[in-house]
Amino acid sequence: MNTARSTNNRRWGGLIVAVLGVIGAIYLGIGARNAALDGAIRQATTELAPTLGARANGSPQAVVHRLVTTDASDMAFLTVRDRAHRLVASDGAWSHWFAGWASQATVRAWRAWLYRTLCADTYRSVLDGAQLHAGVPWWRVAVIAGPPFWATLLLSALGLVLFERERRAHRQAPPRLAAKGPGPASAWREWLRRAL
Numbered sequence: 001m002n003t004a005r006s007t008n009n010r011r012w013g014g015l016i017v018a019v020l021g022v023i024g025a026i027y028l029g030i031g032a033r034n035a036a037l038d039g040a041i042r043q044a045t046t047e048l049a050p051t052l053g054a055r056a057n058g059s060p061q062a063v064v065h066r067l068v069t070t071d072a073s074d075m076a077f078l079t080v081r082d083r084a085h086r087l088v089a090s091d092g093a094w095s096h097w098f099a100g101w102a103s104q105a106t107v108r109a110w111r112a113w114l115y116r117t118l119c120a121d122t123y124r125s126v127l128d129g130a131q132l133h134a135g136v137p138w139w140r141v142a143v144i145a146g147p148p149f150w151a152t153l154l155l156s157a158l159g160l161v162l163f164e165r166e167r168r169a170h171r172q173a174p175p176r177l178a179a180k181g182p183g184p185a186s187a188w189r190e191w192l193r194r195a196l
Contacts, residue, residue, distance in 0.1 A: 007166050014162030021156025025149060032145035036136040037122040040075045043067065044134055045126045048080065052088070052127050060089040068093045074140045076119045083129035 044067060051058045060080055067073045068091050077092035094114060098107045115121070119135035126132055142149065 007169060011163055011166035014159045014164075014166060017159030018156045018163060019159070021152045021154075021159055024152035025156060028145050028149040028152060029141070032141050032149065033120045033136075036074060036141045036144050037120060037134065040073070040078075040134045040136050041122065041124045041126070041132055043073060044075070044078055044080075044132055048130075048132075049127060052080070052130055061091070064089040065091045067091075074136050074144075075134055076137045077115050077121075077133075077135045079133040081131040081133075085131070088130070 044064075047063050047067060048060060051060045051063050064078050064080060068075050068078055076094065077090075079090040080088040082088050092111065092115060094111060097114070098110050101107060102110075115135055119137050120141055121133065121135035124132050124134070
């Protein structure tokens with residue numbers, strides 16, 4: 001009886017640890033995503049402010065290209081639109097991918113799918129109504145999340161392993177033998193027979 005109870009407790013303990021690990025990883029992942037995107041928008045706003053304020057100070061397209069192609073930035077893509085939603089500048093770190101493989105429209109569609117799949121992105125209105133659409137690759141988000149994120153994922157995996165091991169042990173355990181002597185129904189029938 002105690003063995004069955006301890007197996008059951010370990011099984012539930014493993015499940016609880018797995019759920020807490022997943023919740024922790026989600027929480028830390030969301031925090032890292034927001035931090036990465038906030039940093040990207042802050043950097044883009046700082047770099048673009050002079051060029052958007054006065055075009056004589058440089059080309060926004062050159063700034064956007066520099067932001068997405070240098071290692072100093074975590075951005076995978078950046079699009080800038082003005083208050084009237086007209087495109088001012090746009091570029092992506094993977095803009096050369098698939099070049100020459102298909103028509104230009106198809107290549108743009110493939111790259112757009114890659115950016116949507118592989119990046120966390122955000123829209124922000126900054127600089128007197130200018131709109132920034134920035135994306136940061138998910139692997140950069142995982143790096144920013146750091147060791148606590150990976151520790152919670154490991155904790156979750158260990159909890160699942162414990163749960164599964166205890167579940168299998170419970171299934172493969174030999175069935176308990178019935179206690180010797182009459183069961184409750186048999187005892188009741190025996191008492192009735194004697195009483196009558």
